[in-house]
Amino acid sequence: MSLRNPDEPQDLPAIFRIIPFPLLLPHDVDWNRTWSVRPRGVLSLTRDRRLMYWRKPEWGAVQISQTVPAGPLVWTQPETDSGPVLAIVGDAVRNGLHLLRIDLERMSCQILRLDVSPEPWQTVQLHRGLLYFSHRQAVEMVSPDSGRRVTRWGVPDGVQPVYGRLYRCQGQAAVLSHDGISAQLLAMPQWELRLEPGTGGHHPLLDDELLIVTDQGDIPEHRLPSQSDPEAPSVRRFHLAQPSLPEDLAAAQPSSSQVTRLSNARQQARIVLAPILGKPRSRELPMEARRVVTLDNIWHRFTAIAVDSSGLLTLKTRKEEVLKMCLDTVDNKLLLVYDSRTELAQPIAWRTFRDGPRPPGVGFTLRTAEWTDGRQAILDSRGLLHLKSRGHALAEVTIVLRHGRLAGWTSPDGLWGRDFYTGGNPGTDDVRAFKCIESFCRDTSS
Numbered sequence: 001m002s003l004r005n006p007d008e009p010q011d012l013p014a015i016f017r018i019i020p021f022p023l024l025l026p027h028d029v030d031w032n033r034t035w036s037v038r039p040r041g042v043l044s045l046t047r048d049r050r051l052m053y054w055r056k057p058e059w060g061a062v063q064i065s066q067t068v069p070a071g072p073l074v075w076t077q078p079e080t081d082s083g084p085v086l087a088i089v090g091d092a093v094r095n096g097l098h099l100l101r102i103d104l105e106r107m108s109c110q111i112l113r114l115d116v117s118p119e120p121w122q123t124v125q126l127h128r129g130l131l132y133f134s135h136r137q138a139v140e141m142v143s144p145d146s147g148r149r150v151t152r153w154g155v156p157d158g159v160q161p162v163y164g165r166l167y168r169c170q171g172q173a174a175v176l177s178h179d180g181i182s183a184q185l186l187a188m189p190q191w192e193l194r195l196e197p198g199t200g201g202h203h204p205l206l207d208d209e210l211l212i213v214t215d216q217g218d219i220p221e222h223r224l225p226s227q228s229d230p231e232a233p234s235v236r237r238f239h240l241a242q243p244s245l246p247e248d249l250a251a252a253q254p255s256s257s258q259v260t261r262l263s264n265a266r267q268q269a270r271i272v273l274a275p276i277l278g279k280p281r282s283r284e285l286p287m288e289a290r291r292v293v294t295l296d297n298i299w300h301r302f303t304a305i306a307v308d309s310s311g312l313l314t315l316k317t318r319k320e321e322v323l324k325m326c327l328d329t330v331d332n333k334l335l336l337v338y339d340s341r342t343e344l345a346q347p348i349a350w351r352t353f354r355d356g357p358r359p360p361g362v363g364f365t366l367r368t369a370e371w372t373d374g375r376q377a378i379l380d381s382r383g384l385l386h387l388k389s390r391g392h393a394l395a396e397v398t399i400v401l402r403h404g405r406l407a408g409w410t411s412p413d414g415l416w417g418r419d420f421y422t423g424g425n426p427g428t429d430d431v432r433a434f435k436c437i438e439s440f441c442r443d444t445s446s
Contacts, residue, residue: 013386020107024060036289048363065109067361069098075124112147123164153183298383304350334430
């Protein structure tokens, strides 16, 4: 469901006042700022500070936010199939850390500045409703609901950090927790790891470091002796913070993970062990998640706009190439095509795009070309062209700029064009959209 945002300035295109932004859009993907939220899709942060949500192959991405704070993506919540998705962006030392609370049902994002000290941190973990920021000599616990710091816990003398909330104290493993009143180190019960038989007795997980992933997000590290040692026993002793795991946990993990059985004198549990290379799990997208991200080539590097002698809207590129918008009367599809003859047929009164106002806090740019009667063509660096009249005398039109069949939005009828940009839910057709563009061209051609 789309809502109207009355806070957007009235001199900007009307489509800016619709929440969420109605057109689905592609973008340049930075895979270091992109993560999977299985089974719900893929989230990505763009260089111009937009939060984009890819939810279906062959569709563009939903723009959830256009004002994400600058900085790298530093943490993402373990995958979740319901509720808000959490992520952290920024730099604790330079501009601070911000928590993104992303609602994939309402297509909205709440941005909270985190009350974290401006010092380098080593790990972030989410445990029982608190974010744990581990520094060299302290851990700060922050509420993901408000962004406020609950407490700061100093590492006592004689306590050795292992990883995140996991510590070694007097030769025993302990985990840092918070009971709602204060932080405390809790001794961890000892378990035995009994390796399930493998082909030829070889178990590849014994050749590397392991991540032990529990249902509460604990990720302690352990190094096990190599299986190449013929005297290596089949039982390893270690500590585990959360021994109770759901039986279907293994099915939700990557296929490269291995399932092993844990046991002690009282109960049994299953756990997933995944190989690592001396650091926490990578955010590298699995192949099935990458297939959700479908790219398309959209343009925004135009220098000028005009209406040619035939009354068609025409654009000029930086390379002096000319393209025109026309209706294919056979298929009734609105197209953007090259037209090398336009300049030769008759001189055109080009209107140059110049830097214009944009919404506060956004990273994309708007450049405006204006006619003497006040009508404007606004070039949007997201690959869009907005046609706007002064006083709202004409229907407003937004066009996705790509070679071939177009797509877009009109103020009276909504979306039109390719399913990639409309999500298969157009409100009108190419012919009615073309009539709106023709009306704009007739009023600017004089």
